[in-house]
Amino acid sequence: xxxxxQNSPSLxxxxxxxxILNCDYTNSMFDYFLWYKKYPAEGPTFLISxxxxxxxxxxxxxxxxxxxxxxxxxxxxxxxxxxDSAVYFCAASASGGSQGNLIFGKGTKLSVxx
Amino acid sequence: xxxxxxxxKYLVTQMGNDKSIxxxxxxGHDTMYWYKQDSKKFLKIMFSYNNKELIINETVPNRFxxxxxxxxxxxxxxxxxxxxDSAVYFCASSQYRGKAFFxxxxxxxxx
Numbered sequence: 680x681x682x683x684x685q686n687s688p689s690l691x692x693x694x695x696x697x698x699i700l701n702c703d704y705t706n707s708m709f710d711y712f713l714w715y716k717k718y719p720a721e722g723p724t725f726l727i728s729x730x731x732x733x734x735x736x737x738x739x740x741x742x743x744x745x746x747x748x749x750x751x752x753x754x755x756x757x758x759x760x761x762x763d764s765a766v767y768f769c770a771a772s773a774s775g776g777s778q779g780n781l782i783f784g785k786g787t788k789l790s791v792x793x
Numbered sequence: 794x795x796x797x798x799x800x801x802k803y804l805v806t807q808m809g810n811d812k813s814i815x816x817x818x819x820x821g822h823d824t825m826y827w828y829k830q831d832s833k834k835f836l837k838i839m840f841s842y843n844n845k846e847l848i849i850n851e852t853v854p855n856r857f858x859x860x861x862x863x864x865x866x867x868x869x870x871x872x873x874x875x876x877x878d879s880a881v882y883f884c885a886s887s888q889y890r891g892k893a894f895f896x897x898x899x900x901x902x903x904x
Contacts, residue, residue: 713892713893715895720897720898721897721898722797722883722885722895722896722897722898723836723883723895724895725892725893725894728892766834768836780826780838780841780848781826781838781893782838783828783835783836783837785833785834785835786834786836
């Protein structure tokens with residue numbers, strides 16, 4: 680039972696254009712969402728997060744949008760750079776229960792072409 | 794200085810053996826985790842542990858056990874290794890409900 684879904688396994692974008700990575704979730708108890716970036720043979724590294732009390736969070740070239748009614752979030756990268764090529768994981772957590780445990784999506788492999 | 798370090802990076806072992814993976818964090822975080830990334834690339838939580846509570850994912854076989862000698866360490870012990878245990882195992886740490894920092898991963902291959 681996938682509570683966090685990333686339905687696009689891969690995405691290819693031209694350098695300088697916008698990359699949009701999407702994530703859907705099913706658990707209405709999730710109230711904290713994160714994006715991680717992962718290079719081969721390395722651990723995931725934190726990119727950006729958003730709390731459910733917000734609908735947008737921006738950090739430099741990275742912006743995360745949250746649509747609670749649709750249970751959907753997206754990561755925008757603009758402008759995209761070749762160094763952004765990596766696997767991007769969406770993750771979510773809920774207060775109560777297994778506090779702090781991140782539930783991950785399957786990842787989207789982003790390729791940014793020069 | 795590596796924030797979350799785990800050793801070894803690669804581990805090849807035979808079925809039936811017992812092995813351990815070590816993890817240390819120097820971030821002063823109060824919670825540590827073990828995640829498993831299987832062949833389908835899913836990252837699944839196995840355990841979360843702080844000084845008060847161990848939470849075990851119910852799908853994890855009891856051959857897997859976390860051991861925490863102190864707040865900065867959470868080692869993973871695996872008994873009677875099986876072929877299906879082959880995966881990449883990631884250690885992570887965070888402050889309670891904060892962003893998690895991950896180690897580089899340990900690729901375990903059971904032959």
